Amino acid sequence: MGFIYNTSIYLANLGLNILSPFNTKIKRGVNGRACTFDLLKQHLKTGDKVLWFHCASLGEYEQGLPVFKALRAHYKQHKIVLSFFSPSGYEIRKNSPIADIVVYMPLDTVSNAKRFLDLVNPELTVFVKYDIWPNFLKALKKRQGRAILISAAFRKSQSYFKWYGKSLKQALFTFEHIFTQNERSKILLESIGYKKATVSGDTRFDRVSSQLTQNNNLDFIETFKQDKLCVVAGSTWPEGEALLINYINKKAPKDIKFIIAPHNIKPNQIKHIQETLRVKTCLFSEKDICTLSQAQVFIIDTIGILSKIYSYADIAYVGGAIGHTGLHNTLEPAVFGVPIIIGSNHKKFPEAQEMIDNGGMFSISDQLSFDTILHDLIKNSNKRTQAGDNNLNYIKKNKGAVIQILDYLRI
Structure with a gap:
């Protein structure tokens, strides 16, 4: 993985720790990530069958929820780990009924990826929309883990499609399939040689439609x-x-x-x-x-x-x-x-x-x-x-x- 990317993650970690005493939201994230591995050890044991769902924040959770619910219903014997990066997602959905364990996503370092996957060892991983973590995904790929990206939406201005975005571009190729919101996103993926994409649309339409069946x-x-x-x-x-x-x-x-x-x-x-x-x-x-x-x-x-x-x-x-x-x-x-x-x-x-x-x-x-x-x-x-x-x-x-x-x- 690229030196520049890994250095930026290190600096981000340093910056978050420096700023945490002065910002409540950042402090929640820093403190929450410090508890992630202990929570996983408490709730998972060797031999558990696990699915892993990852969302950046609350919006991506709502976007992925129809898929999460379907997988929850189908894989009844599996434990489900749900991770968030943002406190605004974690704090509101830390008791989500679709998951057995809800945690903060550790920062994307090589050591964190190894430690996390040693504990979780997911049969299937579902990332939503855009929150892509190269070190985690590369480690998952080495373990022959299955990973899909749903409701993906890409723009030409993003790093994936620039000469300097090699690390992020490589991360896209770790997904066995990417479901895009639109044809434009699929064409952008094809422009960098990624061929395993389907234009499925946005799962948010399914999510909001389900609201009509509720009280x-x-x-x-x-x-x-x-x-x-x-x-x-x-x-x-x-x-x-x-x-x-x-x-x-x-x-x-x-x-x-x-x-x-x-x-x-x-x-x-x-x-x-x-x-x-x-x-x-x-x-x-x-x-x-x-x-x-x-x-x-x-x-x-x-x-x-x-x-x-x-x-x-x-x-x-x-x-x-x-x-x-x-x-x-x-x-x-x-x-x-x-x-x-x-x-x-x-x-x-x-x-x-x-x-x-x-x-x-x-x-x-x-x-x-x-x-x-x-x-x-x-x-x-x-x-x-x-x-x-x-x-x-x-x-x-x-x-x-x-x-x-x-x-x-x-x-």
Whole structure:
């Protein structure tokens, strides 16, 4: 493995340890990785049959979940190890029912790879989307371990396709098969000589489709919404919250209900939203002591229920693309047949552009465009219905990635 890559991992490890006392998220990751090998020793014994699933963070976990569930159901006698790199994934899913052991992924050194694989020795490894670890994968390949990459999405600008990306490029060739989200990614793989790729689509479509088969009822949302039109703003960041608050304070009809589910639920941020709004609000954490039906804005200061809340939306706003934090999951509201508003910074999210082209999603860049599009959707029920139908049909059209992956695995 390349000297430059291994040196960069060493420096990254050094940097994380230096910064950990000053950053809570980094500290969680450093402390969590220090416990990984002990956790594996506690829960695994020689002779165990093991599957290993790896995700960078929560988004990749949700993306891979339909495949994970199918493998869990098929390999009933196997133990499943689920690893995360990011604390935002580990902390939320450390008790995931699809896994027997959930751990932090150790940094990608040769010694960590050997130690990890000596303990886990997986029959099958599934990596999701893009979090690729060359030393781990090379060691796995030497042991003749099976590894697949699912929902992969590549761009020409990535290191895999540059002269200086030799180590990462070699890592791709350790996968016995790569399932890509689109034809463009498959063509990029072929350009470097990788031929074992299938365009299966994005497993997120299967994941969100399964939401329709679940019980999405939330009594407190029904009490809040009543029979009124409801705008749900999900995974919001301050830039988008400012647009929404201005609209509510100055232009929103009084009979419209708004639900705001911020990405950052720290008390100071929640307090700022609540104090800036000039209408009656209620917090999720105080729902039992406030009169929900009389509030115009319901602020969700908790996590884990947004996908259900979207089922009550007549219009959705999805955060992340006003600034540079990255667009959050737009497929979650789309599956409920809801028109969606997003910011203009969505170039790295092809599904967003496709839904815009289909007429189900609307991109805004400032207060004026936000106000205009939202007000139009509120007033025009036909446009609202048609846009929502376009989004639902888009989800239906793109389902099926999981079936192709399971077929390859002969399940």
